[in-house]
Amino acid sequence: MGLNTVLFGSPGVGKGTYTQILRDIYSLPHISTGDLFRDNIKNNTKLGIKAKKYMDKGELVPDEITTNMLKERLENDDAEDGFFLDGFPRTLPQAKELDKITKIDAVINYIADDEVIINRLSGRRICRNCGYIFHVKNVPPKKEGICDKCRGKLYQRDDDKPEAIKERLEEYRKKTKPVLDFYNKKGIVHQIDANKDINDPEAHIIEDTQEALEKLMNEEGE
Numbered sequence: 001m002g003l004n005t006v007l008f009g010s011p012g013v014g015k016g017t018y019t020q021i022l023r024d025i026y027s028l029p030h031i032s033t034g035d036l037f038r039d040n041i042k043n044n045t046k047l048g049i050k051a052k053k054y055m056d057k058g059e060l061v062p063d064e065i066t067t068n069m070l071k072e073r074l075e076n077d078d079a080e081d082g083f084f085l086d087g088f089p090r091t092l093p094q095a096k097e098l099d100k101i102t103k104i105d106a107v108i109n110y111i112a113d114d115e116v117i118i119n120r121l122s123g124r125r126i127c128r129n130c131g132y133i134f135h136v137k138n139v140p141p142k143k144e145g146i147c148d149k150c151r152g153k154l155y156q157r158d159d160d161k162p163e164a165i166k167e168r169l170e171e172y173r174k175k176t177k178p179v180l181d182f183y184n185k186k187g188i189v190h191q192i193d194a195n196k197d198i199n200d201p202e203a204h205i206i207e208d209t210q211e212a213l214e215k216l217m218n219e220e221g222e
């Protein structure tokens with residue numbers, strides 16, 4: 001399948017969680033600019049040192065730094081047949097730059113209420129080794145503090161503290177939401193209700209996403 005898909009939505013709505021399921025279904029890479037920055041921070045690179053200043057406060061990293069990093073990542077062979085892009089574009093200039101690099105086929109916009117989002121962010125735990133995402137209540141690991149996938153240690157992100165969460169939600173409203181209009185005009189946005197708990201049999205979040213993607217694939221094949 002050659003679908004270039006953007007996963008869109010507020011911080012904490014579940015983009016990373018859904019992509020870690022979708023990437024296995026479609027055998028396409030999960031490209032997250034947040035993860036790319038966190039890898040750079042872990043390896044203490046110049047890029048990581050620059051990005052950390054913004055990320056810890058919940059602010060967006062400047063467009064030029066982010067776009068250059070993403071451009072480089074998209075040049076990898078694994079992105080040739082499509083990808084799930086999570087956390088990019090987050091501003092109008094980023095969306096316009098992305099348009100110059102490649103064609104986006106679908107934007108999946110996940111929607112959830114603020115209180116659901118705040119609860120998700122404050123309970124999130126991530127594996128320090130493989131990056132797998134858990135939640136203390138909703139998606140708990142079998143053994144507290146330990147990753148089910150690789151036995152790595154779980155940690156809480158610095159920007160999942162209350163002050164940074166507030167700032168991230170504010171940045172999203174001011175700078176990221178307008179990106180939706182850009183894609184709405186292209187007619188490629190699919191809205192998915194992400195309020196329900198992923199374990200709730202009535203949630204259908206992954207199924208709804210698959211339905212939207214498969215409809216597109218069929219249209220492309222016609």
Ligand code: AP5
Nearest residue numbers: 011012013014015016017034061087120124135138197198
């Ligand atoms: P980034 O890492 O992209 O963070 P984000 O957008 O704030 O998104 P999150 O990772 O917080 O949320 P998510 O939607 O992936 O939720 P998750 O699946 O983890 O960016 C971090 C920072 O990097 C930014 O603030 C910025 O500084 C910088 N940055 C990154 N990209 C940038 C860009 N393009 N431009 C400029 N700066 C950039 O889920 C959250 C929790 O909820 C988890 O614990 C999960 O288990 C749980 N959960 C999720 N969905 C459900 C569900 N349906 N039911 C039950 N539990 C659920």
